[in-house]
């Protein structure tokens with residue numbers, strides 16, 4: 494037994510040394526430090542059920558630029574603002590492409606989706622289209638009225654719960670609202686009625702896709718297994734994507750048919766902007782690209798915004814003095830029963846600070862969306878091997894005690910007198926990433942989150958359901974960081 498154990502230790506050490514040597518490139522350059530990998534599996538077992546937390550702990554030992562071996566894949570984990578700046582800004586060119594999870598190969602999403610395709614002419618065309626035709630201030634202002642209608646539904650749902658004394662499942666209600674806000678922006682229509690069966694169905698599709706993309710997949714650790722798809726992740730994701738595409742096909746066909754039948758409705762939505770661009774542009778954008786982009790927006794836009802709202806409300810319930818301050822600010826700017834408008838956000842500095850503080854403690858995409866080194870790259874005195882996956886641990890950066898005072902406390906006030914925002918210039922707060930691949934939907938997310946939160950805070954007092962003594966703070970890891978126990982609270986109209 495002892496002999497077998499000694500042999501195993503010897504083989505592990507020899508493999509680890511070989512791995513380090515084999516990857517060493519050029520004189521004087523070394524690989525980043527990291528935990529010793531086991532043979533074959535590397536450091537997979539160090540990830541645990543909450544990889545963002547395990548990686549934060551490992552970074553305290555090995556430093557902010559750390560190399561792990563996840564199966565056969567080299568992975569560099571970045572855990573400080575300075576090194577995040579180097580990846581996202583200074584050496585953005587070297588790290589701007591994505592490391593694509595196998596789940597994303599479903600229906601060739603990896604080659605058609607703006608979120609995953611490599612940086613090139615096609616990616617630039619679609620990014621420009623998003624920036625100018627969908628998420629510019631002017632375009633967003635034009636869609637403000639439709640979004641307002643959807644917010645009234647959220648308020649109506651909370652009012653009903655007030656009357657009946659029922660609890661609001663904040664994540665669910667915010668998700669349905671996000672979905673409706675997204676759907677309204679995309680198609681000028683409603684995806685789901687709050688509380689209806691189909692709302693649950695869409696929530697399941699989006700959450701399912703997010704969970705599959707975030708789930709540890711043997712095919713990602715050992716690409717040789719891709720053909721087998723051992724956990725069935727690619728198969729399940731293909732089924733989800735097919736469901737979405739069937740809905741998109743129907744909507745697009747209906748719109749095209751209406752146009753050819755001479756319908757003169759002026760559509761002020763993203764689908765119209767996309768179809769217009771598709772008809773007029775010569776850059777080779779196909780209907781396939783349009784559908785994959787709709788899928789990107791639909792998936793990236795709903796779950797992310799709703800979970801931010803749920804975490805923000807969770808923190809406010811735990812910190813009643815902050816809730817009162819936010820309410821006071823809202824009532825100073827707006828009268829009772831007056832609905833918040835998007836143009837009010839600029840007058841609500843405390844509300845904006847709450848959102849920043851929520852992003853700091855609960856970044857919705859904790860490891861951001863993984864990047865990849867396109868070439869062997871010199872980086873801060875190290876060599877990052879070609880095709881290494883780069884993960885930026887925004888969760889660890891947000892809780893770093895050398896960056897933030899009282900890092901584990903929810904203190905929105907810290908942002909009131911500081912010029913720090915989350916638009917990719919301040920690398921201590923990067924929930925939307927940074928550089929050329931920064932989240933393209935950030936301007937819409939900004940409006941949706943502030944509006945939902947303001948609507949929930951302004952005219953209601955909230956309390957926990959009877960029998961519940963405290964709010965659960967447990968996290969559930971996926972591509973997005975969800976609450977393990979949903980926040981259910983009972984509203985009372987003020």
Ligand code: HEM
Pocket residue numbers: 607608609620789790791793794795797798801856857858861862924925926927928929930931932933934935937938
């Ligand atoms: C709380 C809300 C959101 C968060 C925290 C978030 C976060 C992120 C992050 C971290 C990235 C990767 C950035 C990088 O690699 O540097 C990203 C990319 C992206 N996001 Fe968001 N996002 C949110 C909302 C939205 C919304 C509302 C949309 C669209 C409707 C959207 C669409 C996208 C797209 C298309 C990309 C890919 C961009 C590219 O690769 O070029 N996101 N997002």
